Amino acid sequence: MKNAITLERRKAHEIPRGNAVIYPHGGEVTVCLKTERQGNDYIHHYLVVMDPAPVAADGFGMIYIDPEDELIDCGAAFTYAMTEGVARGDTRSEQAAVGDLFQNDDGFFLKVTDDPKSQKMFAFVNIHSGAVMGRQERGVAAVFQEWRVSGLGGGGLSIEDLRRLHSEAMN
Numbered sequence: 001m002k003n004a005i006t007l008e009r010r011k012a013h014e015i016p017r018g019n020a021v022i023y024p025h026g027g028e029v030t031v032c033l034k035t036e037r038q039g040n041d042y043i044h045h046y047l048v049v050m051d052p053a054p055v056a057a058d059g060f061g062m063i064y065i066d067p068e069d070e071l072i073d074c075g076a077a078f079t080y081a082m083t084e085g086v087a088r089g090d091t092r093s094e095q096a097a098v099g100d101l102f103q104n105d106d107g108f109f110l111k112v113t114d115d116p117k118s119q120k121m122f123a124f125v126n127i128h129s130g131a132v133m134g135r136q137e138r139g140v141a142a143v144f145q146e147w148r149v150s151g152l153g154g155g156g157l158s159i160e161d162l163r164r165l166h167s168e169a170m171n
Contacts, residue, residue: 005157006075007165012045013067017130020152022072022166023047023063029166031149031159033078033110034071035062035125037132043067046132048112048125050078050149051159060099061113062123062132074152074162077128080108082147095137101127101144102137109136 007022015021017036022029032047046062054060065071082101096102096111103109107126114123124136151158 005153005162005165006073008073008075009070010073011067012065012069012071013043015071015073018077018126018128019130020050020074020076020078020162021047022074022162023049028052029163031074031162032063032071033125033127033130034073035130035132037123044115044132045069046115047071048110053148054099060110062115062125064115072166076153076157078149079151079154080127080147081150082144084142084144096140096143097145098122101147102140103142103144104136104139105141106133106136109133111137 012034015034017034019034021032021034023032030049031051032049035046035048037044037046045065045067047065048060048062080101098111098113101108101110107128109124110127112123112125114120124133126133149159152162
């Protein structure tokens with residue numbers, strides 16, 4: 001299967017939600033999940049840093065981006081490796097903490113801290129579609145406290161390969 005990895009510079013509003021993007025942040029290259037939240041009148045665009053993974057669970061938050069900001073679109077979605085409920089010993093009946101992935105009838109979600117301007121404490125990002133949703137913690141079937149982004153494009157490209165390709169393209 002051929003990967004659709006593009007590394008194309010595009011405006012945020014042109015990049016499909018759910019795609020991996022490269023975002024130069026604080027002098028460091030970060031690999032992020034492009035997310036969107038449907039507002040009353042327009043779409044809000046956000047990033048969630050996936051690599052390097054935030055050090056503490058409370059580091060998982062959404063970064064607001066202007067729709068005209070340029071990012072590097074990787075042209076593919078992340079693949080994930082996850083293990084259910086081992087870090088804190090919680091079971092599927094426990095509530096997910098910030099930074100945990102969990103599964104319910106609507107899919108797989110990452111619990112993050114919300115944009116401070118939203119007046120909400122938490123947001124729930126569908127890791128496959130990139131949609132930012134309201135409360136999703138009902139009917140949780142599994143909580144994944146140990147997880148990581150394992151690659152892109154169905155696992156065909158590792159994060160290390162992506163970083164190398166990006167570095168080569170910038171030189």
